[in-house]
Amino acid sequence: MNRRRLIQSLACGATIGSGAGQVTSVLSLEALRNIAEAHGLRLGDERLRVLQPVLERRLPLLRTLREMEIDDRIAPTQGILK
Amino acid sequence: MNASEILFRPVTELAPLIKARKLSPVEVVRAFLERIEKVNPKVNAFLTVTADRALDQARQAEKDIAARRYRGPLHGIPYAPKDLIATAGVRTTNGSKVTSNWIPDYESTVTGRLNKAGAILIGKLNLLEFAMGSGQKGLAGPARNPWDLACSPSGSSSGSGAALAAGMAPLTLGSDTGGSIRGPAKSCGVVGLKPTYGRVSLHGVTALSWTLDHVGPMARTVTDVALMLQAIAGSDPNDRNAAAAPVPNYAKALNGGVKGLRLGVPSNYFFDHVHPETAAALHEAISRLKQLGVVQVEVQVRQPGLASSISPVILGAESAAFHQKRLREHADLLDSLVRERLEAGSFYSAVDYIKALRLRTLVMEEMRRVFETCDVLVLPAGNAAPKLEEEIVNTDAPTDPPRAPRPDTFNLANVAGIPALVLPCGFTAGPPSLPLGIQFCARPFDEATLFRVGHAYQSTTDWHKRTAPLNG
Numbered sequence: 001m002n003r004r005r006l007i008q009s010l011a012c013g014a015t016i017g018s019g020a021g022q023v024t025s026v027l028s029l030e031a032l033r034n035i036a037e038a039h040g041l042r043l044g045d046e047r048l049r050v051l052q053p054v055l056e057r058r059l060p061l062l063r064t065l066r067e068m069e070i071d072d073r074i075a076p077t078q079g080i081l082k
Numbered sequence: 083m084n085a086s087e088i089l090f091r092p093v094t095e096l097a098p099l100i101k102a103r104k105l106s107p108v109e110v111v112r113a114f115l116e117r118i119e120k121v122n123p124k125v126n127a128f129l130t131v132t133a134d135r136a137l138d139q140a141r142q143a144e145k146d147i148a149a150r151r152y153r154g155p156l157h158g159i160p161y162a163p164k165d166l167i168a169t170a171g172v173r174t175t176n177g178s179k180v181t182s183n184w185i186p187d188y189e190s191t192v193t194g195r196l197n198k199a200g201a202i203l204i205g206k207l208n209l210l211e212f213a214m215g216s217g218q219k220g221l222a223g224p225a226r227n228p229w230d231l232a233c234s235p236s237g238s239s240s241g242s243g244a245a246l247a248a249g250m251a252p253l254t255l256g257s258d259t260g261g262s263i264r265g266p267a268k269s270c271g272v273v274g275l276k277p278t279y280g281r282v283s284l285h286g287v288t289a290l291s292w293t294l295d296h297v298g299p300m301a302r303t304v305t306d307v308a309l310m311l312q313a314i315a316g317s318d319p320n321d322r323n324a325a326a327a328p329v330p331n332y333a334k335a336l337n338g339g340v341k342g343l344r345l346g347v348p349s350n351y352f353f354d355h356v357h358p359e360t361a362a363a364l365h366e367a368i369s370r371l372k373q374l375g376v377v378q379v380e381v382q383v384r385q386p387g388l389a390s391s392i393s394p395v396i397l398g399a400e401s402a403a404f405h406q407k408r409l410r411e412h413a414d415l416l417d418s419l420v421r422e423r424l425e426a427g428s429f430y431s432a433v434d435y436i437k438a439l440r441l442r443t444l445v446m447e448e449m450r451r452v453f454e455t456c457d458v459l460v461l462p463a464g465n466a467a468p469k470l471e472e473e474i475v476n477t478d479a480p481t482d483p484p485r486a487p488r489p490d491t492f493n494l495a496n497v498a499g500i501p502a503l504v505l506p507c508g509f510t511a512g513p514p515s516l517p518l519g520i521q522f523c524a525r526p527f528d529e530a531t532l533f534r535v536g537h538a539y540q541s542t543t544d545w546h547k548r549t550a551p552l553n554g
Contacts, residue, residue, distance in 0.1 A: 035429075047413070047425060054426035061391060062430075065437060076439030078293040079279045079323055080499035080526045081446040 085113035089249035107158030157200030168286035190286025207241030230514035231554035236265035243270035261492025269467035271517030279499030280325035283318035335530035341375030346456030351386035363508030390490035402427030463519035
């Protein structure tokens with residue numbers, strides 16, 4: 001399974017809950033470890049614990065980004081439009 | 083002229099005196115060095131002070147001017163860059179324990195150009211670590227806001243804003259990836275310009291996000307910011323993204339007047355949830371500009387929150403790529419906020435990144451459409467400066483109760499690459515009485531129009547003439 005698939009499946013499999021009015025997702029350390037190992041990163045528990053809450057917060061944003069549909073004619077731009 | 087008279091004078095007033103040899107660059111440099119010695123222990127804006135070197139250069143400037151080798155309005159004027167801008171032979175820390183002893187053997191293009199114009203490096207300024215930290219656990223602790231020392235000057239160019247407000251430097255340089263020049267300008271009651279992407283070379287500026295980073299001038303007046311941009315703008319063989327677009331004469335543009343200029347005021351999103359005190363100051367500023375002859379037009383920005391959704395992905399992926407080795411080898415030395423942001427950035431996929439860049443195209447096209455209906459877009463620059471302890475906690479984390487919704491008014495200009503100018507437009511009632519700011523954006527490479535509007539407004543107000551009490 002490639003990295004994109006892994007992150008997509010992770011995003012789909014995440015549990016959505018709401019705490020104090022804010023939407024969060026829940027990831028397990030084990031899931032993160034598997035993702036990291038799948039793309040060649042061996043991360044210790046300490047690094048995984050740093051990552052876990054940040055990724056949890058960002059999953060809803062990533063999910064929204066992935067669901068956005070863009071016209072096929074739109075190419076990426078860096079800097080400014082010429 | 084005594085030292086205290088020098089400290090808060092704009093460069094446009096100091097320069098003619100220096101040119102006419104009524105004021106020596108040595109007196110000017112001494113005045114600022116004494117001020118730094120006196121107030122930096124409170125404000126923590128300077129990480130390094132280059133006193134001996136600055137005095138040597140001031141003596142040389144004095145000789146050159148006496149020998150009729152005057153270089154222009156920056157000759158003999160001190161300046162200080164944010165400490166992620168490389169200065170040859172002078173420690174450049176990035177505000178980080180990881181690079182605390184780095185002494186570059188090359189000069190950034192911006193400082194090189196200021197030096198060539200005769201400006202004098204007086205020291206290097208505090209910042210949030212690598213322009214992305216909390217400010218708490220970086221190299222030297224946080225800079226403090228001269229308007230209230232218990233408040234944040236905002237970041238990441240925290241020292242650049244604080245040094246100006248405290249009268250420790252007349253000109254500073256900041257960098258801006260998502261508001262890092264404009265936030266401190268607003269919170270410290272000074273002027274900050276994020277130029278068009280490519281207007282100013284990024285050579286020698288430590289990257290946070292190559293495609294969102296901008297380096298730009300900060301000062302207490304719009305005219306001084308224009309003087310600085312004149313010196314640092316233009317193409318550069320060392321930065322292939324630095325544009326070859328012609329650099330206009332900004333001094334000439336300043337007095338162009340604003341009669342008939344179309345001022346776009348967004349009717350959606352950007353003014354939502356702005357604090358009533360800030361909103362009142364903004365509306366007062368817009369009324370003032372209308373009295374000067376601008377024509378207010380209502381504009382609607384489609385998908386106004388898109389820039390703030392895609393910015394974290396672009397910034398996250400690019401910063402993780404830039405810091406990959408540091409993260410692997412020195413993670414323990416990084417501020418926990420820097421570390422968690424970099425770790426998370428490593429997890430964005432190439433597809434996510436490219437999709438964000440495609441959405442960026444849409445943001446740029448939308449801004450092109452907006453600027454068909456107006457010449458300048460006015461936006462809030464955020465509310466008054468927060469307390470330091472509120473700013474330095476992990477700003478990414480959920481809070482209980484949740485933070486009030488607040489439209490992002492800064493990322494739009496970084497994502498679209500358009501120029502944006504922030505200047506003071508009032509103060510809170512207090513106590514403490516804190517500066518409020520207004521933001522103007524324009525078409526790519528049209529900084530001249532921003533200067534026209536900013537200067538016209540500043541000529542009728544005295545917000546920029548007030549001095550910070552250094553209490554708190």
